[in-house]
Amino acid sequence: MSNTPKIQDDSVAAPVAVRAAWLADGCGACFAPGVLVLRGRTVVAAGSPESVGVPGGAVTWVDASGSAVIPALVNAHTHLDLTLVPRIPEPKQFFQWLGGVRSARLSMTADDVRQSVIAGVQRLDAGGVAAVGDIAGTHALQASLAACADMGLEGCVFEEVFGMGPRVPACLAAMEAMTPAAAGHARGIRRGVQPHAPYSSDRRVFEAALRSGLPVSTHLAESVDERRFLADGSGPFRELLESFGLWDGTFSAGARHPIDWMAERLRAASAAPAGRQTRVLCAHLNDIDDQALALLATLPIDVAYCPRASEFFGHAGHRYRAMRAAGVNVCLGTDSALNLDTADRISTLDDLRLLMRRDQLPLSDALEMATVAGARALGLDPSRWDFSLGPVAGVIAVQLGENGAPAEFGKTSTAPRWICRPAVS
Numbered sequence: 528m529s530n531t532p533k534i535q536d537d538s539v540a541a542p543v544a545v546r547a548a549w550l551a552d553g554c555g556a557c558f559a560p561g562v563l564v565l566r567g568r569t570v571v572a573a574g575s576p577e578s579v580g581v582p583g584g585a586v587t588w589v590d591a592s593g594s595a596v597i598p599a600l601v602n603a604h605t606h607l608d609l610t611l612v613p614r615i616p617e618p619k620q621f622f623q624w625l626g627g628v629r630s631a632r633l634s635m636t637a638d639d640v641r642q643s644v645i646a647g648v649q650r651l652d653a654g655g656v657a658a659v660g661d662i663a664g665t666h667a668l669q670a671s672l673a674a675c676a677d678m679g680l681e682g683c684v685f686e687e688v689f690g691m692g693p694r695v696p697a698c699l700a701a702m703e704a705m706t707p708a709a710a711g712h713a714r715g716i717r718r719g720v721q722p723h724a725p726y727s728s729d730r731r732v733f734e735a736a737l738r739s740g741l742p743v744s745t746h747l748a749e750s751v752d753e754r755r756f757l758a759d760g761s762g763p764f765r766e767l768l769e770s771f772g773l774w775d776g777t778f779s780a781g782a783r784h785p786i787d788w789m790a791e792r793l794r795a796a797s798a799a800p801a802g803r804q805t806r807v808l809c810a811h812l813n814d815i816d817d818q819a820l821a822l823l824a825t826l827p828i829d830v831a832y833c834p835r836a837s838e839f840f841g842h843a844g845h846r847y848r849a850m851r852a853a854g855v856n857v858c859l860g861t862d863s864a865l866n867l868d869t870a871d872r873i874s875t876l877d878d879l880r881l882l883m884r885r886d887q888l889p890l891s892d893a894l895e896m897a898t899v900a901g902a903r904a905l906g907l908d909p910s911r912w913d914f915s916l917g918p919v920a921g922v923i924a925v926q927l928g929e930n931g932a933p934a935e936f937g938k939t940s941t942a943p944r945w946i947c948r949p950a951v952s
């Protein structure tokens with residue numbers, strides 16, 4: 528962007544001072560008006576204009592006096608390879624939508640997948656996102672690792688696996704090769720594994736993922752149909768598996784709730800010989816009762832709540848605030864572009880604004896979920912996602928409207944602009 532100063536990643540870089548209508552992060556800092564002083568990608572001062580004063584030496588001033596200035600964002604759950612898939616007609620049922628996505632994926636060529644991932648990364652960048660948890664189909668894995676690294680994105684690309692019924696042996700064999708040593712590391716972005724969901728990947732697949740030493744994510748407790756399937760093996764997901772030829776009767780039901788089911792997988796994986804205790808990043812958790820909430824708070828689970836995706840599928844009353852109050856790390860994701868109302872960006876900025884607007888969530892809570900909580904969930908240093916003194920992953924500015932008070936931030940809808948971009952190494 529032409530008005531973005533070139534910031535050197537260098538401790539002797541000249542200071543850049545940003546004048547903001549207000550400056551805030553997810554750790555409670557909020558200054559209105561505010562000044563942020565950066566040297567390269569290091570915060571050297573943040574506060575009110577009076578407290579910061581005028582930095583010594585040659586200073587480049589950036590005028591963001593009509594904007595909020597906040598840390599770059601984390602999108603902990605998205606599917607970049609679905610960015611250019613045509614919208615699935617409004618589904619009556621979630622499992623019908625899943626069938627539509629499956630068909631669309633099967634019709635994509637390798638180049639379609641690569642173009643879709645690149646478009647997705649560009650939309651993350653347009654949304655001020657500097658770290659991502661991307662869920663990549665097997666054919667998208669390398670394209671996503673490369674595209675994310677090229678954009679300077681940090682985080683993790685989770686290779687998605689489906690292993691149910693007759694596919695379990697082949698899935699387990701493929702996962703044997705997914706060791707941390709084989710996974711490699713594309714600059715700032717790691718590789719992980721995602722069994723798609725408990726209704727599409729067998730318990731043995733989940734336990735192998737949890738023992739692998741790789742970062743693990745999944746979709747969990749997304750709908751009441753999932754609870755029903757795990758309880759007695761019935762309902763729409765059973766029908767879907769039968770229609771795909773993936774039901775062979777080896778699935779064992781009997782879990783009270785998807786959280787109980789996951790607790791059992793975590794216990795089994797850590798109890799196995801050479802078992803590792805690992806955290807798992809679980810997207811959605813739309814269907815949570817009191818008992819599941821109490822159990823969730825005891826487990827090594829990070830939650831990626833995708834507010835707009837939840838609304839798209841008609842889920843109401845997400846219990847993210849109760850989860851946070853119980854000590855669960857809840858971050859934000861967007862899920863795929865197919866569920867979003869922003870054609871030009873894939874950004875948790877719009878999800879945090881939704882929570883402020885719809886639920887009157889305080890700004891600092893919303894920012895915490897969109898920055899430091901996501902960093903924690905992706906294994907990144909959370910201190911790089913706030914305005915404490917020291918290195919910062921990135922900084923963005925968001926143009927404010929007539930009433931630019933921090934509490935009114937949910938009513939804004941503008942795209943962010945970069946003040947300090949992630950480093951591309």
Ligand SMILES: [Zn+2]
Pocket residue numbers: 604605606662746810862863
């Ligand atoms: Zn998802």
